[in-house]
Amino acid sequence: MFSLFGKKEKGSEEEKRGKKGLFERLRQGLSKTREAISNNLDRIVLGKKEITPELLDQLEELLYTADLGVSTTEELLKKVREKVKRKELEDPSKLKEALKELMRDILVTRLQPLKLDSEDPFVILVIGVNGVGKTTTIGKLAYYFKNEGYNPLLVAADTFRAAAIEQLEVWGQRVGVPVIRQRLGADPSAVVFDGLEAAVNRRHKVVIIDTAGRLHTKYNLMEELQKIQRVAKKRIPAAPHEVWLVLDATTGQNAISQAKTFREAVGVTGIILTKLDGTAKGGVVISVSKELGIPILWIGVGEGLEDLRPFDPKEFVEAIFD
Ligand SMILES: Nc1nc2c(ncn2[C@@H]2O[C@H](COP(=O)(O)OP(=O)(O)OP(=O)(O)O)[C@@H](O)[C@H]2O)c(=O)[nH]1
Ligand SMILES: [Mg+2]
Numbered sequence: 001m002f003s004l005f006g007k008k009e010k011g012s013e014e015e016k017r018g019k020k021g022l023f024e025r026l027r028q029g030l031s032k033t034r035e036a037i038s039n040n041l042d043r044i045v046l047g048k049k050e051i052t053p054e055l056l057d058q059l060e061e062l063l064y065t066a067d068l069g070v071s072t073t074e075e076l077l078k079k080v081r082e083k084v085k086r087k088e089l090e091d092p093s094k095l096k097e098a099l100k101e102l103m104r105d106i107l108v109t110r111l112q113p114l115k116l117d118s119e120d121p122f123v124i125l126v127i128g129v130n131g132v133g134k135t136t137t138i139g140k141l142a143y144y145f146k147n148e149g150y151n152p153l154l155v156a157a158d159t160f161r162a163a164a165i166e167q168l169e170v171w172g173q174r175v176g177v178p179v180i181r182q183r184l185g186a187d188p189s190a191v192v193f194d195g196l197e198a199a200v201n202r203r204h205k206v207v208i209i210d211t212a213g214r215l216h217t218k219y220n221l222m223e224e225l226q227k228i229q230r231v232a233k234k235r236i237p238a239a240p241h242e243v244w245l246v247l248d249a250t251t252g253q254n255a256i257s258q259a260k261t262f263r264e265a266v267g268v269t270g271i272i273l274t275k276l277d278g279t280a281k282g283g284v285v286i287s288v289s290k291e292l293g294i295p296i297l298w299i300g301v302g303e304g305l306e307d308l309r310p311f312d313p314k315e316f317v318e319a320i321f322d
Pocket of ligand 1: 299
């Protein structure tokens with residue numbers, strides 16, 4: 001399996017905590033999607049002796065229901081039909097395996113691990129519209145990075161709401177990770193500059209920046225994010241090393257149009273899909289990956305600290321089918 005941390009699986013913190021238990025947790029978090037895809041697939045193939053056009057129509061409907069979106073569903077169906085036509089796929093009971101393989105092929109995977117061992121702190125800017133789960137996810141990321149041995153620093157650049165700063169501080173305390181903040185209404189870029197300064201001085205390996213999802217002034221969110229990026233470079237030229245966009249899986253196909261806006265304005269290096277536990281539409285993972293061509297790096301499958309998982313296409317497909 002590809003590791004974001006560029007480490008061998010063996011001996012990693014993940015393994016120590018028991019891979020099996022974590023997979024079970026992932027499976028549980030994805031149970032609504034699994035019911036929508038896997039159980040319904042079992043139901044439509046039950047007792048069928050061959051793959052008929054009616055069966056494929058039912059499959060198409062099922063994929064739409066799980067929010068794979070139009071183009072991804074069409075692509076999958078086209079490939080299944082080709083397999084049937086070439087007689088590579090005849091037995092309805094083999095449909096599941098075939099789909100698993102096709103879905104895995106669509107999922108965009110990341111090739112480069114994070115370069116966490118450079119001299120400068122590694123800076124991750126977390127963006128997304130309000131309510132998608134940015135702050136919560138940053139808490140979970142801080143926990144993850146800390147457990148992996150990188151001492152993270154959090155930066156509260158969402159200065160729009162007092163509660164936002166406090167919320168990040170609560171996460172910092174819970175996880176045991178420091179938070180750099182300024183007063184309510186401060187210039188987010190100034191908080192970021194401060195944060196990077198502190199990270200360099202205190203030798204933090206990783207900096208995670210929380211941003212607002214909405215602003216009260218006319219000042220455009222995209223412009224503010226661009227300014228944050230410019231100011232970050234003044235302190236650490238390669239920063240932000242990563243820009244992670246958080247998308248709420250329960251918003252389904254809407255997430256894709258949001259992502260396109262952010263991608264054009266600020267550039268996005270990875271996607272975090274949250275709240276997959278709350279939806280049967282987990283198929284959105286596959287369409288987000290296909291439509292945007294940006295790798296999904298993490299998925300959120302619950303509110304607990306361990307409910308953010310590094311995204312592994314193989315594991316994901318297993319969890320929604322088996
Ligand atoms: N079930 C579930 N809930 C989640 C997940 N991730 C985040 N949430 C919840 O989503 C809600 C919003 O999360 P926040 O982290 O405050 O979202 P935000 O993007 O920071 O919001 P703003 O700061 O307003 O822009 C909270 O109630 C979280 O507990 C997840 O993976 N599963
Ligand atoms: Mg927030």
